[in-house]
Amino acid sequence: MSTIQDIFIPDLGGDTDVDLIDIMVSIGDTVEVEDGLITLETEKASMDVPTTHSGVIKEILVEVGAKVNSGDLIARVETQDESSTNEEVSTPSPVSSDSPSLQEAEAKLEAVSNANAEISCQFVDEQTICTVIEEVRIPDLGEDKDVDLIDVLVSVGDTVAKEMGLVTLETEKASMDVPATFGGEILELYVEAGMKVNSGDLIAKMTKTVVMENKLPTPAKTTAPTQTEVPKETKQKSTIQEAMAKTSQVEVSADSKVLSTKSAKVYASPSVRKVAREFGVDLGFVKGSGKKNRILKDDIKAYVKEQLNKPATSAGSGLGFNLPELKEIDFSQFGEIETVELSRIQKISGPSLHRNWVSIPHVTQFDEADITELEKFRKEQNAIADGFKLSPLVFVVKAVAKALAIHPKFNASLSADGDSIIMKKYFNVAIAVDTPNGLMVPVIKDVDKKGFKDIAIEMAEISSKAREGKLKSADLQGACFTISSLGGIGGTKFTPIINAPEVAILGLSKSEMKPVWDGETFQPRLTLPLSLSYDHKVIDGADGARFTTTLSQLLSDIRLLSL
Structure with missing residues (x-):
């Protein structure tokens, strides 16, 4: 009652x-x-x-x-x-020696279940009904690491069939669904869209019911006159609820004070809560070390220290900032609207661009190069070229590789812990390509070892593949430096966002004819605007100016590229 x-x-x-x-x-x-x-x-x-x-x-x-x-x-x-409170009293009947026991049934299931399976069996209507809770994990992804999980296809409580998709992963090669290895009910989900996952990571815990024919006589049930028998469905539901309670425990490493999932209950004294408010700490994510997981002041200090020691690039899309949520506005009250979903590429690249912009201190150096002689040479060669076409970008790619060799700090990456710089001895240049589905950034490898013709042919091939959606994973990996060219569209200057883990990116705008004083008169010269964004953690302002000066000199006299 x-x-x-x-x-x-x-x-x-x-x-x-x-x-x-x-x-x-x-x-x-x-x-x-x-x-x-x-x-x-x-x-x-x-x-x-x-x-x-x-x-x-x-x-x-x-x-x-x-x-x-x-x-x-x-x-x-x-x-x-x-x-x-009423309890059901059951008296089991004698068991024949040739019939399997509940322990034998559980052992039989354990032999075909994964090592972490939880199994419980009971006799119901002359059958042995076993509830098995098993883990479903990310399958072997080969060499792929930190793969994007772009969609979760199920929810807690859903009943799925074997081979039904649970999550969708996207590597640089392809998208793929991870199917359920057996049919059953989703008890707990351990992943969410936007996560990075690896082989063997836990996706979910699922329950399945296994019914086994039973030679055992059904246990006789004797119920007290004033007691009410618990329905079979209620008992099964209770078993599942107990299993769900077990799987809902938050998994964290022994040393970490940061919970991966927010705790539903928080035990902390008023003084501890006051300290948490002062530091802006959500106690739901703090692992308590006191009795009944009570959070102590030392836990708050350890939590804050652990968060501060995290590398900036691993703090997630929020990067540790508690930014106020954007207020949702009903724009239809002002007039007619249309909602268009972001493309797949925009959904993938958006968080990366946000992370790079927030976590990297960008500085942009503006300059320009006199490409009058370069343009004259380019047109002369295109007039006699067979099977390829030289664009201004071909010469910029070659000049960038030369400038990277002269200024090696630009051909580097910051280590994950932020304590060292990884210097690269190869020269791979990425080119941002505008496609109908969004921006793609294929890579031209070993630019320093290739001539203008080789670069022109390869650039045409990868640009075509990008627009047709046929780029392979290898075509998008290994870049040292990126070039984003808007010269074919227009504009004078812009600030390109660095593509981490690279430390710099070059933006090209539309070239224009300008009067340049030669000491006696003004001469018409074709100039190309340059916009170099660099990571100020790695590169100083003086080095940024030196790089664009070198690049400008190389483009003004392409004979220097052969030295």
């Missing part, structure tokens, strides 16, 4: 209109006596208000930010009268 109990604000002495700064429970939560419900803050101290009854939270009648007083109603809790 259940009873609804009211929980009130205790006597606050002379304090009135006290600030309610936190609600520690939600409707549907199960609480024990002395579990904290809310946190109040007076001018003297912060304090938790505990529940006076055990049960399930049915109603919460306060909200954060409210002013409360002694005797105000906080919540209503549904309690159970223990004396009315």
